[in-house]
Amino acid sequence: MIRNLTLLAAAAIASACPAHAESQTAEQRAVELSTEQAAVWQGEVDYWDRVNSRDLEGYLDLWHPDFTGWPCGAAGPADLSGLAEFAEAWFEGMTARGQRTVPTAEAVIVKNGFAVTYLSAVTTWTEAGGGPASKREKFVHTWQATDDGWKIVGGMCAPLVSYDAAETSDPVAIGAAETAKGLTTEYSLFPSDGSLTHAEDGVVLPDGRLLVGDWDHGLVTLAPDGTRRPFGNFVAAGFRTKAEPLWNSPNGVSFEPDGRHVLVADITGGHIYRVDTQTEQVTLIYDHPFGVNSVVRDTSGAIWFTQSTRNKAGEGSEARMFAAADKPLGDGSVWRIAPEELDRAKPVAVEMVSSLDFANGIAFDATRQKLYVAEIMQSRILSFAVDPDTGALGDRRILVTLPTPDNIELGADGMLWVASPFANAVYRVDPGTGDRQTIFSPTPDTNAQIIAETARRLEAGEPVLSLLTPAMWGPLPGLVTGVILAPDGTVYVSNLGDALVRLKPGTGPVSATSNDGGNHD
Secondary structure (H helix, E strand, O other): OOHHHHHHHHHHHHHHOOOOHHHOOHHHHHHOOOHHHHHHHHHHHHHHHHHHOOOHHHHHHOEOOOOEEOOOOOOOOEEHHHHHHHHHHHHHHHHHHOOEEEEEEEEEEEEOOEEEEEEEEEEEEEOOOOOEEEEEEEEEEEEEEEOOEEEEEEEEEEOOOOOOHHHOOOHHHHHHHOOOOOOEOOEEEEOOOOOOOOOOOEEEOOOOOEEEEEOOOEEEEEOOOOOEEEOOOOHHHOOOOOOOOOOOOEEEEEEOOOOOEEEEEEOOOOEEEEEEOOOOOEEEEEEOOEOOOOEEEOOOOOEEEEEOOOOEOOOHHHHHHHHHHHOOOOOEEEEEEOHHHHHOOOOOOEEEEEEEOOEEEEEEEOOOOEEEEEEHHHOEEEEEEEOOOOOOEEEEEEEEEOOOOOOEEEOOOOOEEEEEOOOOEEEEEOOOOOOEEEEEOOOHHHHHHHHHHHHHHHHHOOOOHHHOOHHHHOOOOOOEEEEEEOOOOOEEEEEOOOOEEEEOOOOOOOOOOOOOOOOOO
C-alpha cells in the first residue's frame, strides 16, 4: 500500500528515541535532536508551557490557520474557529484542579516541511478532597513549517476520548469500532529478534516456512524458529535496493494457482517478478510504466494487477505515492495480461478499470469467477464478474465498505481477509453477502477516532497524511498492510515494521489457503 508513508515516522524513531528518554526532562531531550528536530520539539515544549501557564493567546498562536483535527483535550473534531472557546473552558478546568503536564519526546520526525511529535506526558492535579493524582498519556501533534515558524496543523491523542460508534450512522466509523464475535487482541511478534525489513506481504510455503517481501533481498524465508535467509537471486533479475535511484520495493506477494510459483509486485519500479519456490529461480516477466501494487494470476493463466497511481520509476516515484495517498487523485487502475502475452518477450497489459483512488490489494475468486479490488482512498472493496474466456469484466459493484482496505487475501473457505492500516485492524468478509467481521483490533477506541477523522477528511477532499503517526499502528511494530494465512490456521499480520504479528491460535480457519487461485494479496 502506501509503504513510503511510514518513512515519515519509522526512519527517525530509532535516532530520536534513546532508551532512557522516559527519565529525561524536555529540555535535556531536545539537546540530543538534530537542529530541525530540536526546533520542532521546542515548539512542543512551548505548547505545554503555555498550557501549564494558561496562556490562551500564546497557545492559539501555535496553531496553523488551516488546522483541522482532534486537539488534545477536546471532546471532538475542531477547527481554528472553535479552538479558542474550547481552550478557554479547558484552561478554566485545569486551573481549578491545579493541573500541570510535563512532556517527554518518544519521537520527532521531520520530512518535507512537515513534522510529527510523538510523546508521553505525565499530568498531575489535585483531587477535590485535596489529595494528589497523576496519569501518563500519549500525545501526537503534526506540525507544518511556515514563515512564522512551526505550527500545529493536526492534533490527536492516544488513548483518545472514548468514541461510541453505535451512536452514529456512519458505516466506516461503526466498522472501525465494532467488536464482533471472534475479535482477538492476543498476539505475539515473529520473529522475536525484529530482523525483518519492510515485510509488507507474504505467503506460507508447503513446508511451513514463511516467504515475505524484503527491501534488501526481494524475498526472504522465515523458518519456524525465526531463522531468516534471502530467497532467490532478485538482483540477477533486475532488482535494485533502496540505495539506488531506480530502486524496487516488493509489495503484494501471491501464489499462482499451481501452488508452486509466486508473483511479486514492485510498487516503486513497476516490475512483476515470477519466483519458482522449488528452484528459487527469479524471473522478471513484466515491466509496467508505473508502480505495481498487487498482482494475481487467475485459473485461465491471465495475470491481473493494480496500479495505485501514476508513479514513474525513479526519484519521483515515492513523492507521487505520497501525493496519491494524501489526497485522492483518481489515477489508480486495474490491468490484465492475457495468457498468450506471457509467452512473448515484451508482454502487453490492457487497462481494464480506470479512475480508481489508490487501487490496492487484488484477489481472484475462482469459485465465484469474481475479481475483488481494494480501493483504499474510498474505503471500499469493489467486485467484478470475470468472463472466463475473454477476461472481460462486468457487474461492477461495491462488495463492502470498510476502513482503508490494503492487501486482501482469499482463504480456502471462500472468505476474504482484509488488512486496514488506518483502522489498525484485520477484517474477514463474506463475498457472498458482503457481511464483515472484525478479527483483530488491538486499539479499537483510538483507531475508531482516527478512522472517523480520515472519513471526514476524505469526504471533504482534505489531506490525510498528517494522521499517519505511531498512534495509528501502536502497539504493533508498524503500519498494518496484509494478512498471511497458514494451512494450519495460523494468521500472520504483515506490516511495515520489523516483525510480523502472529495472532492467537484459533483465530483463522482450519484450512486457510488453497491452490485454486484464491490465495492472493
